[in-house]
Amino acid sequence: MLADHWPLMALELVTPRLRLRPPNDDELAAIAEVAAAGVHGPGEQPFLTPWTHLPPGRQALHVIQGHWASRGGWSVASWSLQLGVFHEGRPMGMVCLRAQEFPVLREVRTWSWLGLDFHGRGFGTEARHALLHLAFGELGAVSALTEVFQDNAASQGVSRKLGYRHDGVSRDVLNGEVVVSDRLRLDREDWQNLKRPPVVVRGSASCLPFFLGDD
Template sequence: MLIDHWPLLGLRVRTARLELRLPTEDELAELAEVAAHGVHEPGKRRFLVSWAEGTPAERARSVVQNQWRRRGEWTPQSWSLDLAVFVEGRPVGVQDVWARDFAVRREVATGSWLGLAYHGRGIGTEMRAAVLHLAFAGLGAAHATSGSFVDNAAPLAVSRKLGYQPDGISRDLCDGEVLVSQYLRLTRENWERTDRPEVSLTGLEPCLELFGAR
């Protein structure tokens, strides 16, 4: 079976109402449709890579290609896991976590998107908390980082709620405009002190070597 060769297909991260996992091909098509209907307010740029500003067809195709690309480029030294977020069995967005040289650095970074129809329900906080549990409790991370444009209040509020601390800014030139991002860092010590939802992990053990976690 394919899972014998790619055990990440069996990884499950669950909270009381969410399940995070790799989607099947049919679920990936459904996830692409969620993106096609929009992931942020019209006229607002929310990502340095401008995939979300394209046409509905371009957004959908980007989601599909990104899933395939990241699986194909995976190594224990450089990996990125795009977990589909399911609510009541339906995909509503993506929570990703990635690392470089994790075996030594023990540091991950995260990013995410949600279909516009699912904003404002607390899902963003819960899915970030879930993937942080995977990183700290499951993989043994020491640090997690995140970043967002300084005018993008929602993800910055999620970070603060989960115990992150400011970690500098970046100024990037995109389409002739300077965009300022706030970066934040969460240490294992602060993660352990922060209130968070209960999270369960299944199917992790066969994946640890792929993450460079052992």
């Protein structure tokens, strides 16, 4: 079994409405099709890498190859956990928890996207709750970070609702123009004081060496 060698395949986060888990290849294809059908409205650009403006087939391929790359490039010093998001068995999108030098820094970063059909129903907030529970409750993180374009009201709203605080700005170039993102930080104490939905984590014990090393 693949999970005997790659225990992350057995990791699952369960919230009242969602299941987050590494997808198998058939599920990954279905998630890629959700992406190809659209993840934001016309004229919007929520990502610094403009993959959602590619033709639908290339959007799907971007999702598939990105997921494979995150597995193949995994190390304790640099990891990226991409999880499919499922509601009643239906794929909705993907979330990611990633870190550099996590055993020392104990900081994580997140990104996410959901298909347009699932926007505006609180699923994004619930999925982020699950990621934060894994980070703080299971892995011992001290901070969670994210960067959001200043005009991305939906993502800004999710982060503020979850207790993130302003932590400066970042300036980047997108399509030849300067774009400004807010850097947001959620510290462990604020997460502990946050009203949170219940999250059940399955299969985490055998995964810990992949996040923390063997010490």
